[in-house]
Amino acid sequence: MTRLPESGLPDGRSPSPVHVWLVPTPVGNLGDITLRAIEVLRHCDAVACEDTRRSGQLLTHLGISRPLVRLDAHTMNRAAGVLEQYPRLAYVSDAGTPGISDPGAELLRLALELGGHAEVLPGATAFVPALILSGLDTGRFTFEGFLPRSGRERRERLKALTERPETTLIYESPHRLHATLEELAALCGPERLAAVTRELSKKFEETVRGTLPTLAERFAAGVKGEIVIALQGAPAQAQTVPDEGFAAQAAALAAEGKSLREVRELLQASGLRKNDAYELALRAVQADAAPDGQD
Structure with missing residues (x-):
């Protein structure tokens, strides 16, 4: 592999004030890291991340020694100072492709506002494999991400996504999975199909497919791991609303x-x-x- 040029630009263009790479990291199996990701992590000035302990373990596994800087939702106000200190900055999330459900997109926008360059490397993500594994329609889909935890906003979001005609992908935590499946079953009725995928690319990877009530019953006792719910799109004719x-x-x-x-x-x-x-x-x-x- 070739070392990145001093400008940080593979085509040798003139140096820019900052250069940010959003670098995907494995969602489970460490073998899913790409050669290009390793090269960027090896030669950047520093690696910004959500959790320095978790990202530090990955860098140690790869045999890479780079300064680690925490930039998460609570510390992103430090980003300008970090870019001034480390203008060639790689950003990683805890797992998967940064910029979705994490502050990576905010860092990218800041780099562009400062007149710098930004690159997003292709690589591991959880919702695309989960969508395909679900067996549901992949022609059109909506990525919902994490739902609000409670209150009116949660109810309104749930109601809206259950009326969508396309497949919807939801990230959920293990301790809220059962409740979310029950809520979806109540809104969608007993026939709506869905799939729950957890622990993607890990030893205990599992995808369970079925109706929402069946899945709610299946996971009533609890579950571990990172989870993606794939929800079948709504039928063409909506159900009647009670008076x-x-x-x-x-x-x-x-x-x-x-x-x-x-x-x-x-x-x-x-x-x-x-x-x-x-x-x-x-x-x-x-x-x-x-x-x-x-x-």
Whole structure:
């Protein structure tokens, strides 16, 4: 392999104030690092990262010794000073291609604003393999990333993505997976297909496919690892929405302290379909449990 020229530009163009590389790192199997990524990491001035311990382990594995600088969502305000000290800067996320669900894109924009150069190396990412492994439509898809954790914003985002006609990809944490699958099942109904992929490229890699209720039951006991949910697109004809009377009834029952199960059963007893009853009950109980000032 050839050492990068002093300007940092492979074609030998004149030096620029800064040069930033966004460098993909393995999502699991360390063999997925590319030769070009190794070359950039070996010859940059420093490596910026989200977690210096995790990235330090990768550099040690590769036999590379470079200064490590933490630049995450909480420290990105230091980026201008870091670029002044280390103008040829490589940026890596904890795993995968930086610039998605991490501050890498912000660093890239800053480099361009300063009149510098930026490159994004192709390489490992989690959502593309998960999309293909899902067996769902790959012709059109939406990358949702991480959902809001709670409140109105989460409910609105979930509702919107369940109505999309294309496959949707969601990153989720292990301890929230079961709840998210249950919420999706309530919104989408019992027939909507999905897939859960975890531990991509690692020893215990797994993709489980099925309907949302089946997946919610499968992962009810908990799970470990990094997770991608692939959700089938909505059918062409949307389901009918329950009338306002049922929604008011659900809100009143939740306000009385009824559990999710009790609210659902009472709504069904009033004549509402099981899936619609579950959806309204879930929304009502979540809304009633929301802290003051948060809907």
